[in-house]
Amino acid sequence: MGEQTPRYHRIADDLRGQIERGELAPGQQLLTEFELMEQYAVSRNTVRLALRRLTDEGLIIAGQGRGSFVRKQLTPAVWDWSVLESRSRHRSDANGDQWASVVAESGREPRQEVKVTIRRPSAEIARQLQLDPETALTVVRERVRIVDQDPYALADSYFPEELVRGTALMLPEDVAAPGGVLASIGLIQVRYQDEITVRMPTRGESEKLGLPAATPVAVHMRTGYDKGDRPLRVMITILPGDRHVIRYDVSAE
Amino acid sequence: MGEQTPRYHRIADDLRGQIERGELAPGQQLLTEFELMEQYAVSRNTVRLALRRLTDEGLIIAGQGRGSFVRKQLTPAVWDWSVLESRSRHRSDANGDQWASVVAESGREPRQEVKVTIRRPSAEIARQLQLDPETALTVVRERVRIVDQDPYALADSYFPEELVRGTALMLPEDVAAPGGVLASIGLIQVRYQDEITVRMPTRGESEKLGLPAATPVAVHMRTGYDKGDRPLRVMITILPGDRHVIRYDVSAE
DNA sequence: TTGGTGGTCTTGTACCAACAACTTGATGCC
DNA sequence: GGCATCAAGTTGTTGGTACAAGACCACCAA
Numbered sequence: 001m002g003e004q005t006p007r008y009h010r011i012a013d014d015l016r017g018q019i020e021r022g023e024l025a026p027g028q029q030l031l032t033e034f035e036l037m038e039q040y041a042v043s044r045n046t047v048r049l050a051l052r053r054l055t056d057e058g059l060i061i062a063g064q065g066r067g068s069f070v071r072k073q074l075t076p077a078v079w080d081w082s083v084l085e086s087r088s089r090h091r092s093d094a095n096g097d098q099w100a101s102v103v104a105e106s107g108r109e110p111r112q113e114v115k116v117t118i119r120r121p122s123a124e125i126a127r128q129l130q131l132d133p134e135t136a137l138t139v140v141r142e143r144v145r146i147v148d149q150d151p152y153a154l155a156d157s158y159f160p161e162e163l164v165r166g167t168a169l170m171l172p173e174d175v176a177a178p179g180g181v182l183a184s185i186g187l188i189q190v191r192y193q194d195e196i197t198v199r200m201p202t203r204g205e206s207e208k209l210g211l212p213a214a215t216p217v218a219v220h221m222r223t224g225y226d227k228g229d230r231p232l233r234v235m236i237t238i239l240p241g242d243r244h245v246i247r248y249d250v251s252a253e
Numbered sequence: 254m255g256e257q258t259p260r261y262h263r264i265a266d267d268l269r270g271q272i273e274r275g276e277l278a279p280g281q282q283l284l285t286e287f288e289l290m291e292q293y294a295v296s297r298n299t300v301r302l303a304l305r306r307l308t309d310e311g312l313i314i315a316g317q318g319r320g321s322f323v324r325k326q327l328t329p330a331v332w333d334w335s336v337l338e339s340r341s342r343h344r345s346d347a348n349g350d351q352w353a354s355v356v357a358e359s360g361r362e363p364r365q366e367v368k369v370t371i372r373r374p375s376a377e378i379a380r381q382l383q384l385d386p387e388t389a390l391t392v393v394r395e396r397v398r399i400v401d402q403d404p405y406a407l408a409d410s411y412f413p414e415e416l417v418r419g420t421a422l423m424l425p426e427d428v429a430a431p432g433g434v435l436a437s438i439g440l441i442q443v444r445y446q447d448e449i450t451v452r453m454p455t456r457g458e459s460e461k462l463g464l465p466a467a468t469p470v471a472v473h474m475r476t477g478y479d480k481g482d483r484p485l486r487v488m489i490t491i492l493p494g495d496r497h498v499i500r501y502d503v504s505a506e
Numbered sequence: 507t508t509g510g511t512g513g514t515c516t517t518g519t520a521c522c523a524a525c526a527a528c529t530t531g532a533t534g535c536c
Numbered sequence: 537g538g539c540a541t542c543a544a545g546t547t548g549t550t551g552g553t554a555c556a557a558g559a560c561c562a563c564c565a566a
Contacts, residue, residue, distance in 0.1 A: 007519080032547085046520060056453070057453055062548090063546090068547085076450070082503055192502070193502055195498055198492070200309070200467055214309075241452050244451070245448055248447040250334070259550085261549080261550085285517085287515090298550065299550060302550090316558085317557065318558035319560085320517075
């Protein structure tokens with residue numbers, strides 16, 4: 001049978017069309033693999049290849065023992081990164097808790113799990129903080145941001161150890177202060193450099209965030225500098241693509 | 254055999270470890286499926302499941318008839334979006350050709366394929382441009398940005414038709430002007446709103462860009478406003494994750 | 507030298523079978 | 537009623553086979 005496109009491609013195309021036209025609504029259960037076998041007169045393997053294709057595109061999601069379902073897209077959280085902590089319009093909250101207040105406004109319950117460690121910096125972190133990777137130490141605050149019990153993002157902050165030694169930043173608690181936590185200990189960030197990359201999550205990230213298959217992440221790395229251009233902090237945020245929008249406002253002064 | 258983790262998980266973990274430890278270098282060919290069958294004493298099906306896992310993580314890439322290879326990451330192009338076209342430091346070029354000049358600086362050859370059409374706007378575009386989706390028309394400039402024959406990004410610009418009627422923007426050519434093309438016809442953008450989302454590419458994007466499997470894309474939507482807060486343009490750029498870094502500088506005035 | 511031709515190697519597609527693991531709802535016991 | 541148990545249904549895992557399709561190389565012929 002000299003067909004050009006493989007059968008499982010055409011089955012996937014057919015199902016994708018049904019999803020895009022709305023004949024299969026978000027959250028709705030698809031036919032079972034066995035039913036699809038009969039409908040298309042193919043083997044179960046071929047059906048599974050087609051379903052895998054849709055899974056990889058993020059269109060459906062399968063659960064063992066339950067069935068396959070059209071994936072419903074979450075209403076994404078919009079995240080405005082174009083404001084300095086020190087002049088945040090969001091009622092005097094730090095950037096770390098801009099998040100908390102934005103979430104709270106939408107009637108949901110934010111929570112953060114914080115873990116603090118002292119570590120030798122990785123090559124990338126050392127470069128961003130202009131530290132010697134052999135001798136310097138960094139204080140690392142690893143946060144898991146949770147909304148209504150569901151993990152939403154990972155946010156890890158790295159500080160040069162000598163700058164924050166003995167301050168509240170070393171407490172494994174959810175610290176917040178008006179104007180930003182760094183400002184509260186006398187470190188004023190006047191400039192950020194943000195770099196955003198896109199990739200598939202690592203296994204560890206995928207587990208911590210409970211990500212469904214085929215969910216890419218944005219990696220947002222923000223380096224904060226004081227007015228002498230000394231780097232004070234690197235914050236790396238892992239934002240799952242299915243639940244976040246990153247926003248910037250760029251304007252002439 | 255009451256094992257907790259499936260065999261193909263463990264095989265994938267093993268191979269992933271080899272890649273991460275550098276025992277398998279980027280670009281290097283993996284053992285063939287048949288050899289892996291013998292080495293792990295499993296069926297080809299199981300080997301393929303393990304390889305698929307690594308493919309989905311973006312770690313390897315397979316070619317029919319050639320073999321499987323450790324994926325080498327490209328040196329990503331850094332893309333600075335925090336500058337207005339009108340005050341670009343990059344030798345008086347438009348944003349659209351900030352790209353061209355950055356690429357040219359690194360000794361590679363940039364090229365753009367441009368297609369211009371007039372269309373009724375989608376709901377999203379109409380909302381961004383504050384147009385009536387029933388009656389309004391938009392001029393759409395679809396560009397494929399190519400570096401050394403390889404497609405690198407898609408950049409589609411949408412203009413309200415009444416604003417650009419009869420101007421150079423309606424020519425299906427690679428137009429450029431000092432200070433930006435819009436400025437050259439009297440439309441001055443003083444503010445942008447950028448929204449970045451992350452998702453898997455659609456089939457069409459994947460084909461146009463020749464993306465390997467498991468390559469997510471960043472969708473960068475920039476809406477430009479004049480000083481009366483009237484939207485002048487929406488530009489949607491599709492940036493494959495394996496070859497782009499998005500950068501912003503955020504500073505106090 | 508050049509070009510085509512064919513054979514071999516490798517991954518891709520498609521089929522079949524069996525059991526495991528998990529979910530869900532029904533059943534029945536206390 | 538409440539709770540444990542069971543059975544049926546569904547996807548997950550693993551084994552097998554066969555042929556197709558693309559890549560690559562060696563060989564031969566012009």
